[in-house]
Amino acid sequence: MSAIAPPSFIRQFQIIPLVSVAAVGIAWQLLALSGYFGMALPSPVDVIRQFLQMIQEPISGVSLLGHIWASMFRVLSAFFIAVIIGIPLGLFMGWNKKVEAIVKPIFEIFRPIPPIAWIPLAILWFGIDEAPKIYICFIGAFVPVVMNAYTGIRFTDPLLLDAARMLGASKKQQFLEVAVPAALPAVFAGLQNGISLSWMCVLAAEMVGATKGVGYLILAGMNMDNPSMIICGMLIIGAVGAAIAAGLRLAERKILPWKREIAQ
Amino acid sequence: MSADVEVRKKKVQVKNLTKKFGDLLVLRDISFDVYDGEFLCIVGPTGCGKTTFLNVLTKLIPTTDGDIYIDGEPANPLKHNLSFVFQEPSSMPWRTVEQNIRVGMEIKRWPKEKADQRLEQMLDLVGLRDFRNYYPQQLSSSMDQRVVIARAFAIDPDLLLMDEPYSQMDLKLRYYLEDEITRIWRELKRTVIFVTHNIEEAVYLAERILVLTPKPSTIKTEVKVDLPRPRDFSDPEFVKIRNHVTEMIKWW
């Protein structure tokens, strides 16, 4: 498609985003220099300097990478459990009316409760170590994973099931050969939602009581009166979240090769 | 009927129309005229760029070269009334049948009395008077399509373009709708360009048929259809013309 647009057209749309971001950066720098917000608003230069320092020196005894890994570990463990339980549960719920009748009402009761609301109870149950944090992240991931798998199967094209039945498929074969593969794009959407929600939950969990993690970094920044560290923490969180999402999209493209972008 | 064609003024003039998508040449130097009040059909082999041709004609996409003139001036959707009927019904689901037909007239700010009168006329012409307060979802797809046609004709378009509007319907229904469109066309005397894959339909409806070549498309030939209406698909003259057009398309 790029051969069709004249070069100036493309250049426009590659340059404009860069200019836009640079403009924001410059505006920020000027605002910080003006001192209007005083110490509360560090300049971009300050933030970069802080970031470099964080790479070299440990914060509260743990390296930057160590903090990032701590959070990732919590999210990935929780996500793993959510996927192992959630995908089969969602798929069966969508396929079997009896299972749906039993599980769905319970689900609907718990679904509206935000994962963050579970924090106090989780602490009561599991203490303040890793377990409650993983639990919260699990709740965050569980709901979208299950619901997406459920809707994915529920809306299986009946035409495809008819075709399979004509070819002699048993109920089980209809499920495995048609319904599940057809639901995979929805399942992946659920995974994307689940992991991003899980990532958000880990921050909340860490801010309540942790000794390491990216959420902890933000808290540490606040306690140390170091707004640069806070902003660094925020940017790192955003970057890691984006990287995880990109990784998942790559996995999706590998596993679902037939789902291509519709080219003009 | 055909003697009038020479005397009629030219409504639409297409001159050297060329369209490229990057290196891909889709339309090549297409030139033809359409006379005022004429029913022109355009047929061509699959994938010959008919849709691109229509998009360019209605200025939805720009030409690479050449231009289209209506009444001597470059075609301008803001100035000229161009109506378009697509293959799938494109009625507005949030409006009733009556409100759908009114849409064009509302946009062009017709005086209320004139619009009301035209509305009643259109409802009668498409036979949907009893359904004026229904919503499109409540109608069958053929009725839905007729709402679109009524809406398209209502504004006295300078040019009405129809892109295979009946291709999804069964044959008996097609005959009925083709008779209906002929009736509407004759009563309102509008200029119509009707694109179709179905050669029989083209011969049934058209005063003139333009046959396009495969990509890069240009006009292969023009076939005049001089038969009296209503036409009969089993009439030997009809069959002759139909076979002729079929040969023209097959013969790349």
Next chain:
Amino acid sequence: MKQKLAAEKVFKSFRRTDGTVIEILNDINITVNENELLVILGPGQCGKTVFLKLVAGLDTPSAGKILMDGQPVTGPSPTRGMVFQKYALMQWKTVIENVGLGLKLNGVSRSERDDKAERLIKLVGLSGFERAYPDQLSGGMKQRVGIARAYCTDPEVLLMDEPFGALDAQTRYQMEDEVLRIWEEAKRTVVFVTNNIEEAIYLGDRIVLLSKCPAHVKAEYEIDLPRPRAFTDPLFLELRHRIADNSDLAL
């Protein structure tokens, strides 16, 4: 001639969500002879597809019975193959996997079914496209895959539900010739549903004309013209007139 299929006093109605009952099929009696190409012709929305699903075993009649070889049809079976208007191909499977699906479901080994599938892919003129995915194919090609898939389980009966309805006129003509060619090469009993009179006369040994909803059999026509038939042959056109005059208009 041996009777392969029979529909005896078949009625079918559906209950809508608001409780009202809508009658679709009204006392349908049709027989199909072995290796005959029977066309069921009717206006849009008249229940032709509903009827075909009953013959397929995907649904059951409200009253009456459907028999194959004298035995009642109780459910879907690979002895009846079906080709759908919207193709119903599995997007995530390649052409060869789609075609061989029936065999896979019946436990046939990979090499055996790939073998058979390749032969059928060749029969329908798609050699070279074995590893393509459905969304890389045109409508006509997708339907060829549909036909190959239906043939793969060696069905005795082939049911075709307006298979060319979604295709443009020219592709449709090509596919009609394809279907005849494939049928001549691999003779089966075929029940072909369409709303297109021209297509019906072009293809059928016999045509059963249905009325509009609730549908009953309006007429039956024996088509005695030798194949290949010409659309503009005077006998063809005369037959078209006769059938068109007898057809219901479904607005």
